[in-house]
Amino acid sequence: MTLTLNRWLQYMQMHPWFSMQLATSGANSIMPVRSSCNGLIYEYTWQDADQAGRYDIRKAIEYAEAQWNQQAGFPARPTFKTALLEWPQMGNQALKRYTSTDMQGQWVSFQLPDGHVSQIGYEHITAPDTQTITYLDIDNDGLFETARVIATVPAGTLEAELYVSFIANDVLYPNTPPVPIRSASIAGTTATILIDTYNLVRPILYTTPMTTALNPLLIPPAAGSPFASSVNVSRRFCDPNGTTVDTAQAVLVWESLPVPSWASYTNAPDPAGLAYAIARIGIRDGQAGIVYGGQSVYDSTSNTWSGLVNFSNCKPPDRVIIRYLAGRENVQIDMAIAQLSAANLARPVCACQSANKELFTYQADLSRVGGTNELYSVPADIVNPFGSRRGHVYAWRTLENLRVLRGFIA
Numbered sequence: 001m002t003l004t005l006n007r008w009l010q011y012m013q014m015h016p017w018f019s020m021q022l023a024t025s026g027a028n029s030i031m032p033v034r035s036s037c038n039g040l041i042y043e044y045t046w047q048d049a050d051q052a053g054r055y056d057i058r059k060a061i062e063y064a065e066a067q068w069n070q071q072a073g074f075p076a077r078p079t080f081k082t083a084l085l086e087w088p089q090m091g092n093q094a095l096k097r098y099t100s101t102d103m104q105g106q107w108v109s110f111q112l113p114d115g116h117v118s119q120i121g122y123e124h125i126t127a128p129d130t131q132t133i134t135y136l137d138i139d140n141d142g143l144f145e146t147a148r149v150i151a152t153v154p155a156g157t158l159e160a161e162l163y164v165s166f167i168a169n170d171v172l173y174p175n176t177p178p179v180p181i182r183s184a185s186i187a188g189t190t191a192t193i194l195i196d197t198y199n200l201v202r203p204i205l206y207t208t209p210m211t212t213a214l215n216p217l218l219i220p221p222a223a224g225s226p227f228a229s230s231v232n233v234s235r236r237f238c239d240p241n242g243t244t245v246d247t248a249q250a251v252l253v254w255e256s257l258p259v260p261s262w263a264s265y266t267n268a269p270d271p272a273g274l275a276y277a278i279a280r281i282g283i284r285d286g287q288a289g290i291v292y293g294g295q296s297v298y299d300s301t302s303n304t305w306s307g308l309v310n311f312s313n314c315k316p317p318d319r320v321i322i323r324y325l326a327g328r329e330n331v332q333i334d335m336a337i338a339q340l341s342a343a344n345l346a347r348p349v350c351a352c353q354s355a356n357k358e359l360f361t362y363q364a365d366l367s368r369v370g371g372t373n374e375l376y377s378v379p380a381d382i383v384n385p386f387g388s389r390r391g392h393v394y395a396w397r398t399l400e401n402l403r404v405l406r407g408f409i410a
Helices: 005-011 054-072 331-344 354-363 390-402
Strands: 079-086 109-111 117-120 122-125 129-132 134-136 146-152 162-166 183-187 190-196 230-239 250-255 274-285 290-295 297-299 304-306 319-326
Touching: 005 054, 005 331, 054 331, 054 390, 117 230, 117 274, 129 146, 146 230, 162 190, 274 319, 331 354, 331 390, 354 390
Parallel strands: none
Antiparallel strands: 079 319, 109 290, 117 319, 122 230, 129 230, 134 146, 146 190, 162 230, 183 190, 250 274, 250 319, 274 290, 297 304
């Protein structure tokens, strides 16, 4: 489970359709805004009077995830990472390692900066299959709540690897987030994907100065429909089979050596020059983020790898680049990130106080207990690295039970 914008809104008890700027007009219409104040959420703060927009919420979630990663030692969701590490040196600087082995004869190991490493490889998003969307009114209430997409995906694709994105004509910025999936099933190379209709509002509509409600009853191909008529479906996965410097599991890096003054070279090596060699990596302790490996040669004829390449004709590598997938997700972490990001928001999400009750719960500052009915707060909670708001405290308590500890200092 990964905390998306829509799941965050659900946790804060915000209306999912209103949150995507969708509403009908008239008190007796199918989905009117019944509150006396504005119940719609816009993309940006400047599109309405002093209320946080969806962009602000996404950034708050990203910042909360960064805070979690820093303190917990692992990402709050599966995340593709690239680490640049120093090549392990011998304790005795007079000794040099001329193979990818350690003192015990095993492959040399590396300590990654992240725990809960599940796979080694690079982020691979396959070429998309663009398919038309079918909108469904399953409960016959006049509102098409469900969208269905049937697409062809590469063999071996898992449901968790499905990646749905808007087509180029529907977006204004290239970094538009992917479309959240409600559920999916795969039979062979055919994927059947169900999506909540409110997640298919075309981003090009709400990333402009427009601040009017979008009509949820206009379904493509109706003119003026706010919803996408087609989407791209790809496979997004951790690919361990890269064979180039840009896609290999790991890359060894050498700096050039200065030419000795007595050497009879016409041209000295470029001090900024670097040499590269691809390497293969295995997981030794995924939870602790310990991996192992070394330089390897790929045989494209037999599709095999061979390792234990010695460095007798050159010096050992200076650095190693490792690509991997790390992170852990569960309901506890999901909720902790929601609480932490809610505490960090500077503005309410809607103009109505009643609509922000859940949000305000996590924004309450527990260090200000004088003259209030707040219960006594443990001092350790107040001085946690996140802050003293209730969302900070709740998230820190969850993190303390789940974080990866590298060691203790007596």
